[in-house]
Amino acid sequence: xxxxxxxxxxxxxxxxxxxxxxxxxxxxxxxxxxxxxxxxxxxxxxxxxxxxxxxxxxxxxxxxxxxxxxxxxxxxxxxxxxxxxxxxxxxxxxxxxxxxxxxxxxxxxxxxxxxxxxxxxxxxxxxxxxxxxxxxxxxxxxxxxxxxxxxxxxxxxxxxxxxxxxxxxxxxxxxxxxx
Numbered sequence: 797x798x799x800x801x802x803x804x805x806x807x808x809x810x811x812x813x814x815x816x817x818x819x820x821x822x823x824x825x826x827x828x829x830x831x832x833x834x835x836x837x838x839x840x841x842x843x844x845x846x847x848x849x850x851x852x853x854x855x856x857x858x859x860x861x862x863x864x865x866x867x868x869x870x871x872x873x874x875x876x877x878x879x880x881x882x883x884x885x886x887x888x889x890x891x892x893x894x895x896x897x898x899x900x901x902x903x904x905x906x907x908x909x910x911x912x913x914x915x916x917x918x919x920x921x922x923x924x925x926x927x928x929x930x931x932x933x934x935x936x937x938x939x940x941x942x943x944x945x946x947x948x949x950x951x952x953x954x955x956x957x958x959x960x961x962x963x964x965x966x967x968x969x970x971x972x973x974x975x
Contacts, residue, residue: 800901802908805860805870807848814867815848815860816840822891823953828926829889833953847872847889859908861892861901868896871905873912883970885913887923890931902931906938910967919970927959928952940965 805811816837823835831839851858855876861869869892875885887909892901913921925931927945936942940963949960965971 799863800868800904801862802859802904803862805848805851805858807845807852811860811867812841812844812848815844815858815870818867818870818891818893819843819889821894825894826929826953827891828928828930828950828952828958829891830950831953832951835953850876857909857912859905859912861905863896866893868893869901869905871902871909873909875913875916875918883918884920884922885916885918887921902934903938906934910938910965914968917968919966919968921965921967922963924949924960924962926950926952927961930961932961932963935963938965 805815819829819831819840820835820837822829823831823833847856847858850856857873857875859871859873860867870889871887872889873885874888877884877886887906890902890905910921921940923935923940925935932942943962943964945959945961947959948957950958952958
């Protein structure tokens with residue numbers, strides 16, 4: 797997908813609406829991204845309003861993948877870590893529209909988030925993904941290391957428990973043994 801553009805997202809009505817639609821679609825399809833199905837548009841809009849406000853304060857970065865004028869994916873890089881963890885960031889809310897999956901969009905979003913983390917002086921990325929129907933294969937292909945599994949970590953969007961897999965990756969200078 798050569799015409800894909802990845803950029804930081806800002807809080808405007810059109811972008812927030814597309815993000816809300818993407819979140820609702822992801823949850824309806826069983827994506828374990830902290831919400832239960834059915835997800836109301838008001839709840840989805842409120843989540844993204846708060847997330848983009850946190851991005852405006854520099855506490856996170858919300859990246860979007862655009863195919864033309866359509867938002868086809870997103871990932872969030874959480875940067876607001878405790879004082880004893882200024883070297884790390886966390887990946888959250890990686891989502892791709894159902895009709896755009898399998899085209900490398902998630903991998904491109906992850907690489908962009910990693911580049912941004914390096915630019916922000918981070919040397920460690922962490923993330924978690926659902927055991928069932930999560931993106932473990934993608935994360936492993938991108939060089940993340942599995943730490944372990946926590947059973948019964950969260951409810952799946954349509955009910956029932958799923959475990960979570962915890963991953964980490966050294967980035968920037970740390971990935972080259974320079975830290």
